[in-house]
Amino acid sequence: MDAPVDVTHVRLETPRLLLRPWEETDLEGFFAYASVDGVGQMAGWQPHENREVSRAVLRRFIDEKKTFALVLKETGRVVGSLGLERLERSEDPEPAMLGREIGYVLGKDWWGRGLMPEAVKAVIDHCFQVWNYDFLTCGHFSWNRQSQRVVEKCGFTFWKEVAYRTQLGTVERTRLYVRYNPRKRKEYHV
Numbered sequence: 001m002d003a004p005v006d007v008t009h010v011r012l013e014t015p016r017l018l019l020r021p022w023e024e025t026d027l028e029g030f031f032a033y034a035s036v037d038g039v040g041q042m043a044g045w046q047p048h049e050n051r052e053v054s055r056a057v058l059r060r061f062i063d064e065k066k067t068f069a070l071v072l073k074e075t076g077r078v079v080g081s082l083g084l085e086r087l088e089r090s091e092d093p094e095p096a097m098l099g100r101e102i103g104y105v106l107g108k109d110w111w112g113r114g115l116m117p118e119a120v121k122a123v124i125d126h127c128f129q130v131w132n133y134d135f136l137t138c139g140h141f142s143w144n145r146q147s148q149r150v151v152e153k154c155g156f157t158f159w160k161e162v163a164y165r166t167q168l169g170t171v172e173r174t175r176l177y178v179r180y181n182p183r184k185r186k187e188y189h190v
């Protein structure tokens with residue numbers, strides 16, 4: 001079952017990143033990385049063709065309250081996003097338990113520095129320790145080795161492979177993973 005989420009008043013800090021809710025003033029930083037070819041496609045969406053596309057997505061991020069902006073502390077710049085999505089793609093590993101699917105994107109200029117694993121681990125900690133979620137899922141297209149590495153570094157366990165229809169109209173073989181909240185482990189024998 002989808003766990004409740006509201007990032008409005010949440011600020012998470014890692015050594016290099018600040019995770020906070022998106023703001024209208026993030027438009028330029030968002031467009032700068034979301035318009036670059038080869039980034040969104042790895043998560044199933046087209047590069048943003050213009051600022052109006054970014055503005056509409058940004059509006060949705062703000063309204064839906066389930067997506068963090070990733071700000072590089074060194075520069076104050078928005079470099080990516082991390083959302084706690086509904087479980088429609090993952091389905092429910094355990095229908096009686098509460099969880100969400102983590103989804104993420106990092107601007108190309110910042111790939112390969114371990115920034116996304118740093119962000120994902122901070123969100124896992126918050127979801128398990130503060131919000132008391134039962135589990136989190138995460139998934140990647142089977143060819144997306146970069147995302148697979150993030151999932152592996154963050155302690156998820158492979159669950160199953162599904163066919164997922166993307167916003168691009170393609171169907172992608174998608175590997176799904178789950179990580180359970182160790183604080184609640186005894187309650188459901190995993």
Ligand SMILES: CC(C)(COP(=O)(O)OP(=O)(O)OC[C@H]1O[C@@H](n2cnc3c(N)ncnc32)[C@H](O)[C@@H]1OP(=O)(O)O)[C@@H](O)C(=O)NCCC(=O)NCCS
Nearest residue numbers: 042043104105106111112113114115116139140146147149
């Ligand atoms: C997936 C993604 C978030 C990884 O973030 P990151 O902070 O770069 O993660 P890491 O630094 O841990 O690197 C992960 C792997 O990417 C690969 N990689 C690193 N730098 C790279 C580069 N410049 N180009 C291509 N691949 C690179 C390496 O295989 C690395 O694994 P390793 O650490 O075992 O060598 C990022 O690549 C991204 O945003 N991609 C586009 C969107 C996307 O795929 N989202 C996920 C959808 S499921």
